[in-house]
Every structure is written in structure tokens, then in C-alpha cells.
Amino acid sequence: MEILVCVKRVPDTAENEFELNGAGNDLDRDDLVYSVNEWDNYAVEEAIQIVDKVGGNVTVVTVGDDESEEVLRREMAMGANNGILLSDDAFEGSDGKGIAAILKAEIEKGSYDLIMTGAQADEGAGQVGGMLAAMLDMPYASLVNKIEVGDSKITVGREIEGGNQEMNEMQLPCVLSIQTGINEPRYVGIRGIRKVAKLDIPVKSASDLGVEGVGDAGAKTKRVDYFVPDLGDGAEMLEGSTDEIIEKLIEKLKAKGGL
Amino acid sequence: MTQIFAYIPYKNGAAEDIALEFPSAAKKIDESASLTAVVTGSGADLDKVVEDMTGIYSEVIKVDNADLAYPNADVVRKALANIIPLDAIFLTAHDTFGMDLAPGLSVKMDSSYAADVVDFEGIDGTTLKAVRQELGGAVSTHMTIDIASGAVMTVRPGSFAPVEGGSAGGSVTDKSGDAGDLSAKRKFLEIVEAEVGDVDITKSDVLVSIGRGIEDEDNIEVAQELAEAMKAVVSCSRPIVDAKWLEKSRQVGTSGQTVKPKVYMAMGISGSFQHLGGVKGNPFIVAVNKNPKAPIFQVADVGVVEDILDFMPELTEAINDL
Numbered sequence: 001m002e003i004l005v006c007v008k009r010v011p012d013t014a015e016n017e018f019e020l021n022g023a024g025n026d027l028d029r030d031d032l033v034y035s036v037n038e039w040d041n042y043a044v045e046e047a048i049q050i051v052d053k054v055g056g057n058v059t060v061v062t063v064g065d066d067e068s069e070e071v072l073r074r075e076m077a078m079g080a081n082n083g084i085l086l087s088d089d090a091f092e093g094s095d096g097k098g099i100a101a102i103l104k105a106e107i108e109k110g111s112y113d114l115i116m117t118g119a120q121a122d123e124g125a126g127q128v129g130g131m132l133a134a135m136l137d138m139p140y141a142s143l144v145n146k147i148e149v150g151d152s153k154i155t156v157g158r159e160i161e162g163g164n165q166e167m168n169e170m171q172l173p174c175v176l177s178i179q180t181g182i183n184e185p186r187y188v189g190i191r192g193i194r195k196v197a198k199l200d201i202p203v204k205s206a207s208d209l210g211v212e213g214v215g216d217a218g219a220k221t222k223r224v225d226y227f228v229p230d231l232g233d234g235a236e237m238l239e240g241s242t243d244e245i246i247e248k249l250i251e252k253l254k255a256k257g258g259l
Numbered sequence: 260m261t262q263i264f265a266y267i268p269y270k271n272g273a274a275e276d277i278a279l280e281f282p283s284a285a286k287k288i289d290e291s292a293s294l295t296a297v298v299t300g301s302g303a304d305l306d307k308v309v310e311d312m313t314g315i316y317s318e319v320i321k322v323d324n325a326d327l328a329y330p331n332a333d334v335v336r337k338a339l340a341n342i343i344p345l346d347a348i349f350l351t352a353h354d355t356f357g358m359d360l361a362p363g364l365s366v367k368m369d370s371s372y373a374a375d376v377v378d379f380e381g382i383d384g385t386t387l388k389a390v391r392q393e394l395g396g397a398v399s400t401h402m403t404i405d406i407a408s409g410a411v412m413t414v415r416p417g418s419f420a421p422v423e424g425g426s427a428g429g430s431v432t433d434k435s436g437d438a439g440d441l442s443a444k445r446k447f448l449e450i451v452e453a454e455v456g457d458v459d460i461t462k463s464d465v466l467v468s469i470g471r472g473i474e475d476e477d478n479i480e481v482a483q484e485l486a487e488a489m490k491a492v493v494s495c496s497r498p499i500v501d502a503k504w505l506e507k508s509r510q511v512g513t514s515g516q517t518v519k520p521k522v523y524m525a526m527g528i529s530g531s532f533q534h535l536g537g538v539k540g541n542p543f544i545v546a547v548n549k550n551p552k553a554p555i556f557q558v559a560d561v562g563v564v565e566d567i568l569d570f571m572p573e574l575t576e577a578i579n580d581l
Binding site: 011014027096097100122124125128134135138139140141142143158160161162163164165166167169170171174180181184220222223225227234235236237238242243246247250252253256257258259 | 331355364366371375390394395397399400401444445448449450451452453464465491498501502507515529543544545546550551557561563564570573574
């Protein structure tokens with residue numbers, strides 16, 4: 001089975017405290033720690049496990065700048081066979097549809113049975129997988145937390161409300177967005193990344209792919225600025241030494257029925 | 260005039276709460292817009308929801324087809340693409356169905372797309388201003404959405420004030436005949452119900468709930484000791500279940516359990532909306548997190564900026580000494 005996994009390099013929400021820049025219109029990006037989008041890691045792991053069972057290849061692809069190569073290499077160290085970097089100044093400022101259109105152009109140059117994305121990434125939209133499927137006229141399932149591979153079709157479980165699981169039968173080729181928890185992504189050490197350091201990762205531009213109308217000019221949905229919302233009072237912050245805080249907290253817990 | 264269509268999600272013949280929230284969202288898009296509810300399905304459940312929606316919406320579209328009996332997004336999308344005017348604004352919930360349906364629908368309708376909108380700030384010409392969040396709720400953003408050729412948007416449940424329903428006296432238009440070809444390459448099989456765990460976190464008045472801040476499986480003991488001291492039960496956020504450190508039945512959130520405790524101790528939990536969506540009944544929320552910017556502090560009643568691995572043992576000891 002030929003599997004393509006679309007990945008993204010994102011600011012790591014577990015490693016960063018996000019601050020606005022001086023002008024207040026963007027994040028202060030100087031010291032941000034980036035990593036591969038958490039959901040994508042589960043998708044790559046799932047792809048590798050499927051190929052281990054039924055044979056085939058896993059290719060990882062991303063739309064990004066030169067620095068995005070590091071996340072491709074990381075996923076190749078996990079076991080992905082190939083990496084492709086789609087990079088061009090003309091891609092900058094693309095909205096979800098722009099990204100999907102760029103990926104679609106690359107997908108049509110190959111022959112994939114299964115295309116995966118993470119269920120969502122840093123922007124929290126969860127949009128590219130569903131758009132890709134519609135552009136490619138393939139069936140789609142989001143929030144997938146179980147995959148069983150059969151001949152020419154697969155059975156997938158989707159995570160739905162209340163911890164329930166919705167089972168579907170999908171014809172191949174199809175597009176799936178992968179939810180966290182579907183597996184336990186393997187650990188990648190520095191040694192693993194070194195092993196794939198010399199592997200060739202082709203870089204493809206807008207003209208290589210033959211895509212137009214993407215990037216900022218083609219985006220119908222645009223981010224104007226970032227801000228931190230004023231949500232009223234927020235929590236009453238307890239301050240002082242730990243002992244003082246605990247004393248105040250215990251009084252409040254007693255009053256509210258917590259003790 | 261702006262035309263807005265709202266897709267009504269429902270279960271067992273009862274519309275989800277967001278059916279009462281779409282009218283407020285529509286007003287924030289455009290006070291003078293027309294608003295139509297769209298209900299798809301089959302049989303008695305559908306009829307019941309359509310009837311209920313005539314109390315909230317002045318216009319209701321009903322689409323009855325056996326293929327729509329279960330809301331398979333690949334099937335519903337085909338029907339909607341044939342029924343909704345391509346230049347209209349289409350709203351659906353940012354829930355597990357809306358996420359499945361909407362991105363592809365925006366492609367099929369050649370419309371702009373915006374996901375998980377939490378607020379609208381009106382239309383200027385053909386530009387709609389909207390607010391959404393990024394990075395797990397750490398920051399918000401203003402968006403501009405070009406609606407000249409329509410827009411498909413998912414809105415976050417609970418973000419818009421619910422309206423009073425009951426007296427709209429709406430009229431129903433049956434568009435079942437316009438659904439078109441509903442064949443699909445994805446077939447719904449069945450729902451597998453969540454497993455029942457050894458502890459029912461929904462029955463506890465006090466929950467000690469842990470998130471990423473617990474850092475390691477071995478540290479869960481520290482939370483269990485605090486829970487014992489408080490005669491509480493340990494629950495958790497999604498990353499703890501993803502790591503298989505606790506069973507799924509302990510997970511609080513839209514994809515886990517909905518809980519209604521009196522006191523909710525959010526320990527090392529950042530406070531994503533999916534997590535908070537499972538915390539109902541307005542409990543007293545205590546948040547302890549070493550990140551002073553964690554979104555949980557915006558919704559908690561009391562906050563402490565400390566590392567839970569240091570704080571919880573001290574709190575446990577102090578409670579045991581009472």
C-alpha cells in the first residue's frame with residue numbers, strides 16, 4: 001500500500017508560552033520552539049504500522065520553508081521511506097484551500113492508496129484533509145482512531161462525542177485525518193535522525209507542481225492579527241508562599257464543598 | 260440580502276443546544292440576514308426536529324431520505340451541495356460531524372472556509388470579520404473572510420448566546436426531491452459505545468483532574484493521594500488517555516465524559532475548549548499550572564501558578580493534617 005502523510009512544522013504548545021510581539025499583531029516568534037504537529041506524528045506512526053503489515057511505502061510531505069525539512073527528516077527517522085518538501089515564496093500566506101491545492105498537485109503526480117493528515121494542527125481548523133478529499137473526489141473520514149486494512153477497502157473508527165466510536169467502511173483510495181491516541185508513536189533519538197541525515201529530500205516549487213492562485217493573493221480567509229482576549233475577571237490568583245497559598249485554598253475548598 | 264443557512268445536528272429526535280445559538284451567530288454576521296434551518300434525516304426523528312425548529316426559525320428546510328437516516332458526512336455533503344445556494348453563508352457546529360462535513364463542502368460549493376469561529380464582527384462590503392482561536396486557545400485572532408461567493412463556517416458550540424425558542428411559527432419547505440444522487444464510497448457501519456470503566460467519574464462531587472503537567476505515569480500516584488485526601492476521584496484530560504496512563508472512562512471532555520462536580524481541581528491542565536466542554540454545572544474550578552498564561556486561568560475560579568508535582572503533595576499533607 002502506498003501511503004502519503006501530510007505533516008506540518010508548528011510551534012510546540014507544550015514547550016512555549018505564547019506572547020504577542022511589540023506591535024501586538026503577531027506572536028513573538030524569536031524564541032519559539034518548533035516541532036512536528038502532534039497529530040501528524042500519530043498519522044505517520046499509523047502509516048508505518050500499516051506498511052509493516054501489508055507492505056508498501058510511506059511518504060511524508062509538507063508545505064513549508066527550508067526549516068520544514070527537519071520535520072520531514074524526523075518522520076523519516078521514525079520509518080517513513082520518502083520525504084517531499086513543497087516550498088516556494090508563492091505559497092506564503094496560503095489559506096487552508098491554498099495548502100490543500102498545493103498538496104493535491106503533488107498527490108496527482110503519484111499514485112497513493114491512502115492519504116493521511118493530522119486531525120488538526122496549530123491553527124486548530126482541521127480543514128486540509130477534508131478539502132483534499134473533496135478536491136480529489138475521494139471518500140473522507142475525520143478524527144480517525146482505528147484503521148483495519150482489507151482488500152480494496154478499509155474499516156475505520158472515528159472518535160465521536162461521549163467517547164463513542166463510529167465505524168465506517170471506506171473504499172480506497174481515501175483521505176483520513178488521524179486523531180491522537182490511535183497508537184503510541186515511536187521514540188526518535190538523535191541517532192535515528194543522524195541515520196537519515198543524508199537521504200535526499202526533493203524540493204518542489206509552484207512551477208514544478210503547476211499550481212497557481214495560491215498564497216496570500218489567492219487566500220479568501222486571512223488572519224488579520226493575534227490578540228489575547230479580555231475574558232473578564234478570570235481566576236482569582238492566589239499568591240504568597242506555598243504554605244500561605246495552601247491555607248487560602250483550603251478555606252475556599254471548605255466553603256465550596258471540596259473538603 | 261445575506262442568506263444564512265444553519266445545519267441542525269440532533270440525536271434521538273432532539274436538536275443539539277447549538278440550534279438555539281445559530282440565530283445569535285447569524286445576527287452578529289448581519290442583523291438583516293435571512294436565516295434558514297436545514298434538517299436532514301429520515302422518519303419520525305426528523306419530523307420531530309423539524310417541528311421543534313419551526314419554533315426557533317422562521318424558515319426550515321427539511322430533507323427526508325433513507326440514505327440520510329444516519330448523518331454520514333460524505334452523504335450529507337452531497338445533499339447539501341445540491342440544496343444550499345452556492346453564494347450563501349452556511350453554518351454548522353464545530354463538532355465531530357461538522358469537522359467531517361464542512362471543509363469538503365466548502366470545496367464542493369467553491370466557498371470560503373472558516374473553522375471553529377467563536378465570534379462574528381459583521382460584514383463590510385463582501386468581507387466578514389470573525390474571531391477564532393489558535394494554539395489550543397493560547398491566542399485569539401481576527402479573521403477576514405471573503406463571502407462574495409459564499410462561505411462555509413463551523414461555529415464553536417457554547418460561543419453564542421442561546422435564544423428563547425418556541426414561538427417563531429416557522430414554515431417548512433420540503434427539499435427532499437432536490438437531494439440528488441446520494442451514493443458514496445463511505446458506508447456507515449455501527450456505533451461502538453464507550454467502555455464503562457472501574458470508576459464512574461460522573462458520579463463524583465469532587466474531581467482531581469490531571470493533564471500534561473503530570474509529566475510521567477509514575478506521578479499519577481501523587482494525584483491519587485490528593486484525591487484520597489479530598490475523598491475525590493481522579494479524572495484527566497486527553498493527553499493522559501492518549502499516553503495510556505489512565506483508561507478512557509476517566510477522560511473529561513467532549514470526546515470523553517461530561518461531568519457535573521461541585522469542585523473541579525484542574526491540575527496541570529491547559530484548558531482547551533474540548534476539555535472544558537465536558538465540565539458542566541458551573542463547578543468551583545481550582546486551576547494549578549506552572550504556565551501563568553494557561554487558558555484554564557481564564558475560566559477557573561481560583562488559580563495557583565506552581566508546578567503541580569511540588570504543589571499537590573504539599574496540599575495533600577496539609578489536608579491530611581486538618
